[in-house]
Amino acid sequence: xxxxxxxxxxxxxxxxxxxxxxxxxxxxxxxxxxxxxxxxxxxxxxxxxxxxxxxxxxxxxxxxxxxxxxxxxxxxxxxxxxxxxxxxxxxxxxxxxxxxxxxxxxxxxxxxxxxxxxxxxxxxxxxxxxxxxxxxxxxxxxxxxxxxxxxxxxxxxxxxxxxxxxxxxxxxxxxxxxxxxxxxxxxxxxxxxxxxxxxxxxxxxxxxxxxxxxxxxxxxxxxxxxxxxxxxxxxxxxxxxxxxxxxxxxxxxxxxxxxxxxxxxxxxxxxxxxxxxxxxxxxxxxxxxxxxxxxxxxxxxxxxxxxxxxxxxxxxxxxxxxxxxxxxxxxxxxxxxxxxxxxxxxxxxxxxxxxxxxxxx
Amino acid sequence: xxxxxxxxxxxxxxxxxxxxxxxxxxxxxxxxxxxxxxxxxxxxxxxxxxxxxxxxxxxxxxxxxxxxxxxxxxxxxxxxxxxxxxxxxxxxxxxxxxxxxxxxxxxxxxxxxxxxxxxxxxxxxxxxxxxxxxxxxxxxxxxxxxxxxxxxxxxxxxxxxxxxxxxxxxxxxxxxxxxxxxxxxxxxxxxxxxxxxxxxxxxxxxxxxxxxxxxxxxxxxxxxxxxxxxxxxxxxxxxxxxxxxxxxxxxxxxxxxxxxxxxxxxxxxxxxxxxxxxxxxxxxxx
Numbered sequence: 266x267x268x269x270x271x272x273x274x275x276x277x278x279x280x281x282x283x284x285x286x287x288x289x290x291x292x293x294x295x296x297x298x299x300x301x302x303x304x305x306x307x308x309x310x311x312x313x314x315x316x317x318x319x320x321x322x323x324x325x326x327x328x329x330x331x332x333x334x335x336x337x338x339x340x341x342x343x344x345x346x347x348x349x350x351x352x353x354x355x356x357x358x359x360x361x362x363x364x365x366x367x368x369x370x371x372x373x374x375x376x377x378x379x380x381x382x383x384x385x386x387x388x389x390x391x392x393x394x395x396x397x398x399x400x401x402x403x404x405x406x407x408x409x410x411x412x413x414x415x416x417x418x419x420x421x422x423x424x425x426x427x428x429x430x431x432x433x434x435x436x437x438x439x440x441x442x443x444x445x446x447x448x449x450x451x452x453x454x455x456x457x458x459x460x461x462x463x464x465x466x467x468x469x470x471x472x473x474x475x476x477x478x479x480x481x482x483x484x485x486x487x488x489x490x491x492x493x494x495x496x497x498x499x500x501x502x503x504x505x506x507x508x509x510x511x512x513x514x515x516x517x518x519x520x521x522x523x524x525x526x527x528x529x530x531x532x533x534x535x536x537x538x539x540x541x542x543x544x545x546x547x548x549x550x551x552x553x554x555x556x557x558x559x560x561x562x563x564x565x566x567x568x569x570x571x572x573x574x575x576x577x578x579x580x581x582x583x584x585x586x587x588x589x590x591x592x593x594x595x596x597x598x599x600x601x602x603x604x605x606x607x608x609x610x611x612x613x614x615x616x617x618x619x620x621x622x623x624x625x626x
Numbered sequence: 627x628x629x630x631x632x633x634x635x636x637x638x639x640x641x642x643x644x645x646x647x648x649x650x651x652x653x654x655x656x657x658x659x660x661x662x663x664x665x666x667x668x669x670x671x672x673x674x675x676x677x678x679x680x681x682x683x684x685x686x687x688x689x690x691x692x693x694x695x696x697x698x699x700x701x702x703x704x705x706x707x708x709x710x711x712x713x714x715x716x717x718x719x720x721x722x723x724x725x726x727x728x729x730x731x732x733x734x735x736x737x738x739x740x741x742x743x744x745x746x747x748x749x750x751x752x753x754x755x756x757x758x759x760x761x762x763x764x765x766x767x768x769x770x771x772x773x774x775x776x777x778x779x780x781x782x783x784x785x786x787x788x789x790x791x792x793x794x795x796x797x798x799x800x801x802x803x804x805x806x807x808x809x810x811x812x813x814x815x816x817x818x819x820x821x822x823x824x825x826x827x828x829x830x831x832x833x834x835x836x837x838x839x840x841x842x843x844x845x846x847x848x849x850x851x852x853x854x855x856x857x858x859x860x861x862x863x864x865x866x867x868x869x870x871x872x873x874x875x876x877x878x879x880x881x882x883x884x885x886x887x888x889x890x891x892x893x894x895x896x897x898x899x900x901x902x903x904x905x906x907x908x909x910x911x912x
Contacts, residue, residue, distance in 0.1 A: 320810055340813045347814045353807035357829045367815030370825070411811075418815060 269332070271296045271454050272317065272422055277326035279312050279478075286312040288478035289326070294422070294456060299448050301469035302458045305501070309478040310458045314424050317456065318347045331421050346415035347424040350431070352407045354399045354414075360386070361395035363410050367418045385417040388447065405436050416451060423448075425457040429464060441468050462502050466490065474498050490547075495626040499545050504580075506591050507545045507624075514538040519618075526589030530563045534623040543624035550620040551593035553581060553606065554613050564615035567591070569606050581606060583614050666888065673881035690878035700883060703867035710778050710853075710863060711846040714785035719839045721786065722793025723831065729794070730801040744795070747788045756855030759784045763856065770858060777861050784856040785846040792845065793838035800834025833901045840898035844891045 270293035279287040287309040294300045302310040315321045316328060319340035328335045330344060346367070355363050364385055368378045386392050389409040399407060408428060415423055428444070429437045445468050448455045459465050465472045466486040473483040474497075482494040493499035499507065510524035519533040524544055536542050558564045567585035578596045585591055591614050595605060606612055640647035645655075676687035694700055729741060747755065763780050770777070808830070812822040850865040857866055864887060871880050 318810075318814055320813075340810070341816045341818060345814075347811070349807045349811055351805055351807050353805060353811035355808060355811075355826060366812070366817075366825075370812075370815065370817040370821050414811075414815065 269296075270294060270329075271298075271331055272456070273327075273329040273332075274313070274317075275327045275329070277313070277316065277323045277328060279309070279316060279321060280324045285478050287316070287323075290475075290478070290480055291326075292473060292480060292483065294454060296454055297452050299445065299455045299468055299470045300457070301465035301472045302456065302475060303462060303465040303472050303501075304460065304475035306460055308475040310460075310475050311426055313475075314347075314426055314456065314458045317422070318345055318424055319343050344421040345424055346418045346420040347426065348408070348411045348415050348428050350427040352411040352431075354402075354407050354410050356399050358399075359395065360391060360397050360399075360402070360410055363399070364413045364417055367414060381417055385413040388416065388450065389413045404432055405440065408432070408440065412447070416447075416453070420453060422454045422456055425455060427458055427460070429459070430461070437464075444468060466502070474501060476501070491622075493545075493622065493624070496543055496545075496624050499543075499622060499624060504548050504592060505545050506548060506551065507543055508589070510542055510544045512536045512538050512540050512542060526586030527563065527565055530618065532618050532621050532623060536623065536625055540625070545622040545624055546616050546620055548580070548592045548594050551591060551614050551616045553583075553593050553595055554615070555606075555610075557613055558615035561617075562615040563618055563621070564613055565591070566611065566613050569608050569610045569612055572606070572608055579605070583612060585614070669881050670885045670888070673878055673885045675878050675881075678877065679875075690882040694879050694882045694886075697879065699862070700864075700867055700871075700879075703862040703864045704883075706778060706861060707847055707864035709775055710781050710785060711843050713778070713782045714789055714846040715839050715843045717782070718786045718790035718842045719793050719835060722790040722838055722842075723797050723835055725790070725794040726797035726801060726834075727831075730798055730804075744791050747791045748795075752788070752849075752851040755784070755788060756852045759787070759852060760855040774860075777858070780856045781853055781861060781863065784852045785849060788849075788852060789842035789845050792841050793835075796838035796841060797831060797834040800831060800837075804830055837898045837901045840894045840901075844894045844898075847894075848887060848891055 272292070272294035274290055274292040277287055277290050278285065290309075290313060302313060304310045312321060316323055317330070317335075319335065319338065322336075335343060355366065358366065361382060365378050365382050368381065373381075382395075383392070386395065389412050391406065391409050391413060394402070394406065397406075399410070402410065408431075411428075425444075429440050432440060441464060444455070444457075457465075457468065466489075469486060471483060471485050472489050474481045474489065476497055482489060482498045484492070484494075489498065490502055493502060496507065499505045508524040508527060510522045510527075513521040513523055513529060515521070515538065516531045519531055520536055520538075521529060521531050522536075522542065522544060523529040532544065552558065552562075557566075565585045567583040567589075569581060570584040570590060571580075571582040572595075573580040573582075576597075578594050581593050581595050583591045583593065593614055597605070645651045672683075673690060674686050674688065675683055676689065677684035725744060729737065729744070759780070768780055772779070804827075808826050809822050812826045813819075817825065848865055849863075850869065853863050854866055854869075857863060862870070864883070868880055868883055868887075871877070871883075
């Protein structure tokens, strides 16, 4: 990508009283990108976001926004705006006063405020609620106020701190689509912090997975899901069957490995003979059958240990050997699904060697 | 079905906390209220008594309100009380609010000690505060023969000393519910520190400030002990004046004056209580 980065984070570290929250992070966020910082709670993603907003100072490293070093710039002078996890809608101000606040305090002429207020409210579909007070709004509406309030400032980067975590599931999915639409309409770079991988995968153009203050992998959602760079990412994103394995030697093409409970098989890829690696496969790539599968696939026979019903499909857990469990999905394509397996049944699971992910880290 | 269950209900014995179903508990409640409020009611009733001696009801009159109004030294004492209350309230509200903000917002060495020290003037017996202030003003050689209202200085200082902790506690309690993200949001949207304080923090504090101020005012208005020790012959306050009048016999005039003080205090207290739950009305209307 040749476009210059809108946000450039160079070797940023943040320590709180000796605890390292963000550990030497370098990152580039491109213009008009929907970028997600994904990780478990306490991984440092919110601290990183707060450093972009200016609420925390980096202990080391530099943050540049649109080419300008942000170190001496206080939060109120940065070309970024934030949507807070609690929304932080001002309780004593009406919707209109809340949204216009950022223009009013910076001395924008009244004649300019009115049309921009109207546009901002229309953008988040709050037109007609100008005079409502925050305690008369639903959680979703309050969030729209927080969004409009930030967007009206026309920031170069919009920061969103777990913006959907307080909403119920249905509303959350709606807002996910809405945020993507909004980002597309306004053409502003969005940086969202989330611990919800579904949220990150469905919304973001690129995702940085963080853990213990470090970035493990930065990639588009598809790449992150299909080609995780390490065990941690593989485990954190989606569900994964992970088998510890040992490389026996080179095969033609690829390598020959042996995993406990699966036996020996051949895989595409490269790894030195004798090394310990991880072999992973996504559950949706695993086929479940009562008969032995065709040749060429990695196949193993086991008993159904557990079936978890989710309505549209079930998670089926197969015990191939003691302590070796393989999860796969069974879609319920018919209302009278006679093919459904039951607990205790003996079944075959199989998958294509090309669907295996080789994890050397 | 409905009848059956109603019968079952009736047969059930009243639980230990079902006060409304126990007659003797209700009687106890009434007795408590009589014990608490009968003296005050009698005081108010007898302020309208048409009799010089305040023992037997003789008939209704407003004469003693008029006489209290004509009593120049009583009115002077009342004016003193109001001026002292206003000054003490203003000063203790500012000091109390600043203290509350410091305790709410910052972490600093000695903070627990300071938090404890704030509550100290509340728990120290008033008589001790009074003696201490008397000793303090005598020791420091505080000028006494000043023109009005400067001669009220010692009393105002004494009142501030016991009023501002109440303000601090009320404001602190109010700020406990404040989302710090509101201040950050304001900064994020381009407001400076002062703008943020004025437009976001202060409006949130306001109900606490008003409640604290009214509390301070009622405390200052009817304080006797501390005032008694810090007032001179020229600076009588209303409660001290009433006390000196009672020493010559409790006339209905004293009752009338006291009734007015009770009325002022009740009105201020009701306003303070209303303001301490400001969001309730907005929520129910939603």
